[in-house]
Amino acid sequence: MMLKAIIVDDEEFLRSMIRNMLTDNFPEVDIVAEADSVSSGVNVIEAEKPNLVFMDIEIKGGAGFDILEKVNYKDFRLIFITAFNNFAIKAFKFSAVDYILKPIDREEFLTSVRKAVIELEKPLLKEQIENFFNNYQHLQNKKLVLRTVEDIHIVNINDILRCESDNSYTSFHILDGEIIVVSKSIKEYADILSEFGFIRPHQSHLINMNFIKRLDKSDGGFLIMKDGREIPISTRRKQNLLQILDRL
Numbered sequence: 001m002m003l004k005a006i007i008v009d010d011e012e013f014l015r016s017m018i019r020n021m022l023t024d025n026f027p028e029v030d031i032v033a034e035a036d037s038v039s040s041g042v043n044v045i046e047a048e049k050p051n052l053v054f055m056d057i058e059i060k061g062g063a064g065f066d067i068l069e070k071v072n073y074k075d076f077r078l079i080f081i082t083a084f085n086n087f088a089i090k091a092f093k094f095s096a097v098d099y100i101l102k103p104i105d106r107e108e109f110l111t112s113v114r115k116a117v118i119e120l121e122k123p124l125l126k127e128q129i130e131n132f133f134n135n136y137q138h139l140q141n142k143k144l145v146l147r148t149v150e151d152i153h154i155v156n157i158n159d160i161l162r163c164e165s166d167n168s169y170t171s172f173h174i175l176d177g178e179i180i181v182v183s184k185s186i187k188e189y190a191d192i193l194s195e196f197g198f199i200r201p202h203q204s205h206l207i208n209m210n211f212i213k214r215l216d217k218s219d220g221g222f223l224i225m226k227d228g229r230e231i232p233i234s235t236r237r238k239q240n241l242l243q244i245l246d247r248l
Contacts, residue, residue: 003117004032004048008041008064009056009081014104018054018081021109026117036060041067050076051120052113057082077116097132142196146172146180153180157196161227163189163206173227201233201241 005022007015015034022029029052033044038061045053045067053076055064064080080092080099092099098112144160146153159175165186172180190200197209201223216222221233233241 001028002030003028003051003120005029005052005054006033006035006041006044006048006050007031007054008035008044008059008067009054010036010060011056012036014056014081014102017104018109021106022113025110026113028117029113038062038066038070042070045071045076046073049073052077052079052116054079054081056080077120079112079116092132144192146182148180148182155180157193158208158210160193160198160208161211162208162225162229162231163193163198165204165206173229199241201231201237203234205231207231 007018009015009018015036019031019034022031032048032050035041035044036059038059041055041059041064055067055078057064057080059067068074068078078097080097081102081104082099083102098116100109100112142157143154144157146155155172155174161173161175163186164171164173168183168185170182170184170186170189172182174180186200186204186206190198190206193206198206199209200206207223207225211226213224213226216224216230221238223231223233225231
């Protein structure tokens with residue numbers, strides 16, 4: 001029996017890569033449609049009623065999650081394709097929803113598809129999707145209260161790019177460019193934020209792994225953040241940091 005598959009991703013290169021790997025390794029899988037946006041994703045899923053769906057988290061018109069909320073037909077196995085997102089990955093693990101990290105590793109991809117094909121007889125339960133959304137929203141919407149001399153700030157944890165220490169003060173660098181300075185040590189916040197994907201590559205820096213752009217290995221090592229800031233890596237923390245990055 002041929003299995004119907006749909007690829008939902010707004011990057012043509014990735015759709016082509018997935019298409020080629022499926023064609024070369026799974027002759028029983030027929031790619032019946034592709035989509036590059038929320039609206040087209042909803043349309044092709046409802047029209048084709050696939051057995052297997054590959055879906056990017058971030059897509060034109062919203063997110064892959066929006067597609068799942070809008071479609072009535074949910075009797076398929078789902079594999080998310082995603083760049084590193086700590087909140088989503090935790091929710092995936094809690095809910096047993098499969099995912100593949102970008103850049104796509106061929107063997108990881110093949111393993112996920114084999115598993116999905118085997119499990120096709122077990123429909124994707126509505127409860128599983130609901131559990132995923134509950135976990136994701138709980139983690140995604142976590143907030144942190146920051147008290148300064150003049151104000152009380154309530155910030156979403158996933159909007160914090162990084163924190164920088166200046167003796168007993170900690171500066172919070174927020175996604176919108178705001179800098180909030182509080183009179184507490186960075187160690188106190190490292191303990192709070194460690195479970196939300198924050199790591200401490202240097203005693204003066206605490207960073208959100210979702211905003212790492214690349215690792216520069218010159219001059220002892222630097223992390224380049226998406227805001228352009230270079231974060232030094234201390235010698236004693238380097239090995240532990242590399243082990244964490246290797247697991248991503």
